Amino acid sequence: xxxxxxxxxxxxxxxxxxxxxxxxxxxxxxxxxxxxxxxxxxxxxxxxxxxxxxxxxxxxxxxxxxxxxxxxxxxxxxxxxx
Numbered sequence: 555x556x557x558x559x560x561x562x563x564x565x566x567x568x569x570x571x572x573x574x575x576x577x578x579x580x581x582x583x584x585x586x587x588x589x590x591x592x593x594x595x596x597x598x599x600x601x602x603x604x605x606x607x608x609x610x611x612x613x614x615x616x617x618x619x620x621x622x623x624x625x626x627x628x629x630x631x632x633x634x635x636x
Contacts, residue, residue: 560635561608563628569608570624573601583625591624609635 561569571578574591587593593601598618606613611634621627 559609561605561631566628566631567624569604570601570627573597573604581624583623583628585624586622587624587627588622605631611635 567578567581570576570581570591574587574593574597576591580591585591587598602613602618609631613630613634617630617634621630
């Protein structure tokens, strides 16, 4: 996974699953990162770092706080990538 360009949906789900150590089948667009996928603040920080490296761009921390679901994360990443 090298930086640059938008992240395809399947790859994003795999990154989330790997970062949060959950089965990829649990990673759905409406899955709540905290409640459903049991992420904590450290896991979210690590996920953010992986995604920033993959995108080759910084993810604004203030916008990351608005992310509740995997779908929200996808929307944020799409806006950052463009």
